Amino acid sequence: MKKQPQKLNLKGKKITVIGGGLIGASWASLFLTQGMNVAISDPKPDIQEYFYGKLDSNIADLKKLGYKIDPNYKSHLSFETDTATAVKGADYIQENGPENAAFKQDLWQLIEANAPEHALFLSSSSGITVSQQATKMKNPSRLLIGHPFNPPHLIPLVEILIGKETADSQKLIDAAMDFYHSLGKVPVLLHKETPGFVANRLQAAIFRECVSLVSAGVVNVKELDDIMTASLGIRWAVGGPFVSFHLGGGDGGFPFFLHHLGPGMEGIWKDEISKPVSYDEKTTQLLDQQVKEHYGNKTIAQLSEERDEYQIALMNTFSKMK
């Protein structure tokens, strides 16, 4: 029986954020909304300047999403380049270092030697599994993946993975689920390690076909994006593919869908995977040129701002309905 995640009071708890870049700054902003004491550990000399440049807009987003934030939140923030010092007294550690297995192995060894016994070790890695990261740890089962979807302060999903299964695993999983749930996130435990985890694998699968259709000249990148937002996107914002097909089958539900539309879909699968797709030079040029042609009239900053405005409005609409 799966335990329902519980809301923890995180006020005054210490979290060390390893790496204060885009992901780390986004996580840190979210942690500050709970009154946590956030220590940023990053060796880059200009880290504070970069970090504060992101912080204000992240906090503004979070306020729009309804998070209540202590006006003195900046006083709960500290910077410490030395990792061993940064993890002293930490209750949680969220790691966002370079995606390099050797780096992470040394890092966790150092953290394990200096952090308290009870601290929860969480890695944001999107690709380096727990087993690969924990090779130098005395107790490798202490480490979990808590992989966010970019940007972590906005998008609810956190994919949770463990490495070696031990007697303590369920306790650690529950602690991680409770932690992310308390931050307003949607943590989902993956039961097996797989390259790319789940969300990025789904994204890769559909994007292969996007690239294939654009390369074949069926639609351009803008037309494909319009098709997505006008159909599947708004559908999957409301319900995932399985429940959507369950309801698409009418009164017969999912079994009806599978029986009647399954064979046709298998035919499309064969056609799709038989077509070679790669980011060769020709494809790269075509995609770059089309993205520039159709989206180049606005800056990345303008487009991002528009996106986030719609994103936040959507999330607020749904959270009011729950």
Add this chain to the structure above:
Amino acid sequence: MKKQPQKLNLKGKKITVIGGGLIGASWASLFLTQGMNVAISDPKPDIQEYFYGKLDSNIADLKKLGYKIDPNYKSHLSFETDTATAVKGADYIQENGPENAAFKQDLWQLIEANAPEHALFLSSSSGITVSQQATKMKNPSRLLIGHPFNPPHLIPLVEILIGKETADSQKLIDAAMDFYHSLGKVPVLLHKETPGFVANRLQAAIFRECVSLVSAGVVNVKELDDIMTASLGIRWAVGGPFVSFHLGGGDGGFPFFLHHLGPGMEGIWKDEISKPVSYDEKTTQLLDQQVKEHYGNKTIAQLSEERDEYQIALMNTFSKMK
């Protein structure tokens, strides 16, 4: 230079809806919002009972979406089993007959012989191309596909396809684009015929990986749906895959994304397409059983109502922002 679609005044125009089932009834409800005269042509003896059973809830949905509807809308509705009679005087014909090429070939031959010269011929088919449907027509270039995404009265996308390109094609495309645009839809012209068109191909591509991940035990169907709604779904409701990656690349935009994340994605593609996926008996049983386990506590009607409520709220939120 692509023409911007124009709003037409459809009031008093006649449209013949061939087939009054789920899709036909949904289309008809939408047409009624514009004050069109809607003739339903369907040989089924209980068609009126079925049709009126759907109409009220469709009209209720459309009102929630902000469509203004003449209270006497039912007086604009007629039923005519004989197709030749039903298409007399029609300005538009939207065909939703069985997905059977031979049936559609005879149908369009009959329609062409009886409908006015100016009438626009539109097929809702999701798989039988214009070329396949128009074999018995004197002027095959008169026929277009206007393929909706279910249910047509709610979901904005209409995929437009033509068959043989002729001197008149652009005029016909413009007329179809204007027509669907006037109904509040998002029509997108596909430049080439491809099995499944675009939205269903994208759906098939991602669903192959969904089935693969559930079969491998990485997540169950409910966990996969939760991952979708908590990440990619809400993303793609706001912007399609190309603009999402353009913004995911930070200041470097799409070229940066492609350069840095492209190779990793190619690796996932190889892994994904190397794994066989089919709706064999074992897979079918597993999926049916999991859908029943995780969604079986509510009826299809309850789940559909919840879905549509969220769907409509999302669409209203976005349309207010535009």
